[in-house]
Amino acid sequence: MPDPNFIVIGAPKAGTxxxxxxxxxHEQVYLxxxxxxxxxxxxYDRGFAWYQSLFNGARDNQVIGEGxxxxxxxxxxxxxxxRIHDHLPKVKLIYMVRDPIERIKSHYAQGLANGFPDxxxxxxxxxxxxxxxxxxxQARLNDYLAFFPREQIHIIMFDDLIADQKKTISACLKFLGLPPAEQVELAKRGARETRARDGVSLSLLKRTKPFEVLRPLIPNRIVEKVRPYFKEKINLDKIDLSLSDAAFEHIKKELQEETVQFLKNMGRPKNLWTFTN
Structure with a gap:
C-alpha cells in the first residue's frame, strides 16, 4: 500500500x-x-494499514499527501x-503560519461554524x-524538529501566499520535487460571510463510531448533495471578533517573545505582525 510523500501539518486557519x-x-499530486x-x-488506534488504505487511489507517477x-x-x-516519524521518517512536511492575532480570530470563527458556543x-x-x-x-516547529531535519520542513507565510501566489506555490512544488506552477488561481478569501454549521442531528451523528467508519467511504459529491439538509446557517459577519485590552495583552504576553524569535529565525522583520513591532 502507498505511503504519503508529504503532509500539510498546519497551522489551523493559516491558508492550509x-x-x-x-x-x-494538480495532476501530479494525489491528496x-x-x-x-x-x-x-x-x-491512531485504527492502525497504519488503515491510514495507508486512504491513498489507494494514487497513481504511480503522483506524489501523495494529506492535510x-x-x-x-x-x-x-x-x-x-x-508518530509521524515512527511511520514516515522521510515524509516532507509543510507548515503554514499567519499573523497570530488574525489566525486566532479566524480559528475562533471557524469554531463557531463547527458548533462551539459563542x-x-x-x-x-x-x-x-x-x-x-x-x-x-516556534514551539510547534520545535516539536517537529525534535524528530525531523529542518530541510524536511517547508514553511509558508500566509503573507507571501497573498502577495505572490505563483511564487509561493512554485516554491512549495519545488519542495515536493515538482515543476513550478505555470498559473495559480486560488479561491479568493472574502469577508466572514454566512456559513453553515452542523445542526444538532449532524453533531450527534458525527460522534458515533459508524459515522467515523463510513464517512471516508462516501464520495464527496454525495456528501455535498445531502450536506445542506443537516446544516444550519450562521452569519459570521455578525460575530464580534474584537479583543478587549486585557485579552490583547494576554495574547501579547503569551506569544510576543516567541513570535519575534520565530520571525528572526525566518529572516523576517520583527514588525511584520500585529504585536511584534
Missing part, C-alpha cells in the same frame, strides 16, 4: 485549505479526498510528530487553550 485545494487539483485524515492525532492542520494544534504536537473571543483566549497554542509557531 487554499493550498490543499490547489494541490488536490486524500477529504483533506484531513486526523490519523496521527485522533485516529490535517490539527497536527500542529497544541501541546500534543510532539506526540503527533513522533462565548466571545475575549473570553475564549483565556479559556480555549488551543487558540493560543496553535499560534506558538
Amino acid at each position: 485549505t487554499s493550498l490543499c485545494n490547489y494541490l488536490a487539483g 486524500y479526498e477529504n483533506k484531513e485524515t486526523q490519523f496521527f492525532s485522533g485516529k 490535517t492542520p490539527g497536527y500542529a494544534l497544541g501541546p500534543n504536537t510532539g506526540q503527533v510528530a513522533k 462565548i466571545g473571543l475575549s473570553k475564549a483566549v483565556f479559556e480555549r487553550q488551543n487558540l493560543i497554542e496553535a499560534s506558538r509557531y
